[in-house]
Amino acid sequence: MTATPRPLPQPPPPADGLPRGDTQQEESSPGRGSCCPACQTPLTDELTGVLDRRRWNHDASQALLQARHRPWPLALILVDLDRFKDINDLYGHPAGDAVLRAAATALRQHSGERGIVGRYGGHTGDEFLILLPDTNLDGALAVAQNIQVHISSLSVQAMTSCDSAVTITGQTVSMGVAACTDLIPGDLSELLLECDVALRDAKRSGGNQTCVAGSPAALSHHGRSPVVDEVHRLADGDVCIPLARYLRATPSAPRSLVLSPESAQRLHADLTGVLGQLVRAER
Secondary structure (H helix, E strand, O other): OEEEEEEOOOOOOOOOOOOOOOOHHHHHOOOOOOEOOOOOOEOEOOOOOOEOHHHHHHHHHHHHHHHHHOOOOEEEEEEEEOOHHHHHHHHOHHHHHHHHHHHHHHHHHOOOOOOEEEEOOOOOOOEEEEEEEOOOHHHHHHHHHHHHHHHHOOEEEEEEEOOEEEEEEOOOEEEEEEEEOOOOOOOOHHHHHHHHHHHHHHHHOOOOOEEEOOOOOEOOHHHOOHHHHOOEEOOOOOEEEEHHHOOOOOOOOOOEEEEOHHHHHHHHHHHHHHHHHHHHHHO
């Protein structure tokens, strides 16, 4: 996670990247914008737009019933934003809110039409739940990896004072994944517990990774997802270089370096020149 200070003559655009008048996604998501018919309590989280815990429990329970009757597989992902408290402490709670909104938008976009996304801690906290009906473990892992890549590429603008803002980049997430195929449980408590254990494994291993329920190790060598561990191209063409491959990780160090194609070419040329000098010197 890095942040670039900059003066802000005008308010920044919405952190989730959606125009103010764009309600298409809101109308298509289950329960968004609705209230409890009995007490008129909002069923969505006001800040992030995902389902609140009460509505998520209801929709997830309905999906569980369908999974038992079909039958079809069911998967659950718990998502936790890494080092989120640092954002609030360094840049203020409005910046934290902006990151939460952007992350929630990414979760909705990459969970599919039938994915049920909610806020784990109700209206507080930086953890989210994603229930994936008719999805096996491999499918859930593919969703988790897409989420990791997308969130790591976010560029979130946020106010730090009345006349300045920062652009926050390099945010990462830890995730726990569990799936059931043959035997669908009677409720979600066991699946939630398995996911929570896997999420704790991911956090204890340094974060920025996905762990699978029942396995203390994460998905690949040293516990990191191949997509996160490898130098790769992002959706906009930029190059993402995981610094953990080359530098000793510290709590305050950025996790990755994102370069434009032109900057990546300059870095390649510089490294090629330096390595060439070393080879000539050794001769």
